[in-house]
Amino acid sequence: MARPRKKPVASPGNDDIGEDKRLELWRKQLEIRHCEQRAYDLFLQNLVKGTSHLSLGQEAIAAGFAAAMRPDDKSFCTYRGHAHTLARGVPMEQMLGELMQRDCGLMRGKGGSMHLTSIDHGVMGSYAIIGAHLPIAVGSAWRAQYLGHDDVTVVFFGDGTTNIGAFHEALNYAVVFKLPVVFVCENNLYMEYTPIGAITAVEHPAADRAGAYGLDKIIIDGNDADEVYRTAQTAFAKARAGEGPSLIECKTYRHSGHSRADPGAYRPKGELERWKEHDPIKVYRARLAEFGIADAVIDDIEQAVKAEVERATAVCKAAPLPPEDILTTDVYADGGWAWRN
């Protein structure tokens, strides 16, 4: 478990983040938490199909980075991407609708849980092949540099990704060309079903390798949204200033198994309980209180989020399945699927 860092003494007078941003971080984390819990419930009712990979326990990373992003920044994530998608502002019914593979879904049921994409929100896709999106994110950053834009590309991935070749190719490439991309490793200690330490040569799978590419070794408490937010701001400022990429390893823990088929029984007894003591939602509620934010304000946001989950669920349950005529649309850029005349 990550050692909690010494926090500054909290008082409204020394709040570098500010109440509005804190409440945004609170809301984003709650949206992810409650929406993901609902996704799990809907799976048990056989309404969420296929597979799904939840980020319960990892909400602070998605929320912290998204809160530091501008609307024109681009984010790339993995199949465990509900959190990152919601955090960028994608409406809940579009996400749940895609998980339920309804016509109201983000991609009208053509993508599914592992491929959430919303270009309008800068959500450049969720990638189900481990590591593939790191070089793709590098390309997005190259475009920004090439066209003289100052948006930043952020790419989220798991600890398991650090052992695939694309991770190393992408890092080397981004450093060589000094591209405005921020690599974010969500180290939840497990590569699918296997403890990352058992199959990785170094203790910190991302940060220990940063030096090999001339990057700083950055390890943060991924369950502390404030720390994530501050780290993101620093990395984004560096990228926007033309000073190149960063690699950040966020220590965290997923409360559920790898995917919904996995109860996580391989985890040592007591490990989950210890991490739940450091649950990002719990940590953040206490933080808000430390900064003197009234319980009523904190609770009102939670109630509003819960109501939004209910509303989105009802919309999705009532939504039709996608029409069969979209089956053959958008294979090619002319909107169709014809490969011959």
Place this chain on the structure above:
Amino acid sequence: MAELTYREAVAAGIAQEMERDERVAFLGEDVAAAGGVFKATVGLLERFGPRRVIDTPISEQAILGAAMGAAMTGMRPIAEIMFSDFLAVCWDFPANEFSKARYMSNGQIKLPLVVRCGNGAGSRFGAQHSQSVENWAMAIPGLKVVAPSTPADVKGLLAAAVRDDDPVMFFEHKSLYALKGEVPDGEHVDQLGVARIVRPGKDCTIVALALMVHRALAAAEKLAERGIEAEVIDVRSLVPLDTRTILGSIARTGRLFTVEENPRLCGWGAEIASIAADELFYDLDGPIVRITTPHIPLPAADNLEDIVLPTVDRIVETVTRSMA
């Protein structure tokens, strides 16, 4: 009309598109300062500078990934994979990523990118630098697949590929880089998905691609001496596939031969044979015959490589025997 080599036509095509559109940039291993291992990109760095003509590390996944990320966010990149065999190193990108992004995103993502590579045998490089892999790409929905046989087609089809909003796999034939031919002056843009009848004939149709087009043409001349007038079609583009031209020819001649460098199993000739059998069965006057390499890895030695590739003589003998 200027006479250019096939390799000069590559650089001319890239230059024409870079001149026209700032969003076109070009990246690959040894493509800039060295001008490409096949010298197909000589002069581009000097003309467009290192911002637009980029020497990359030997990182095929990074090259295709970067091209994809740039294409989906507003550029129109051209990426080179030096030998088409190396596509296997980064096959995730054509197979899973840029072929499917448009569909999975329900049309949100557009991917105007071109992947060029040196394809095909004849240079004694051995089995890992000599393959014809255009059939790999043809099997994946979402990709377009082009393989030119002349300098004019290189320039025109490359320009068309760059302007296309789909990912295009562009297979240049290594044994054709020195071939000279007339290339239209000024801006030259062709159209994807149009096959060309390169020699008219009434007795049979020979469908070929890239280097094999030239061998099929030479074979047709010899066949004419034997009284067989073969119509030769250069497919040029496997996806989109111009079945109208191909089937129209077969309907007239009643016979179909395909000539390809692919190993016997699952080459593109099998697909064309299948389409012809489906749609023209009652117009056929004899069996459809595929002329391919055997189902073996490519050997390096002169005499062995020469045996496995379809030769002019093998095409002549096969057609003659079948037509008898």
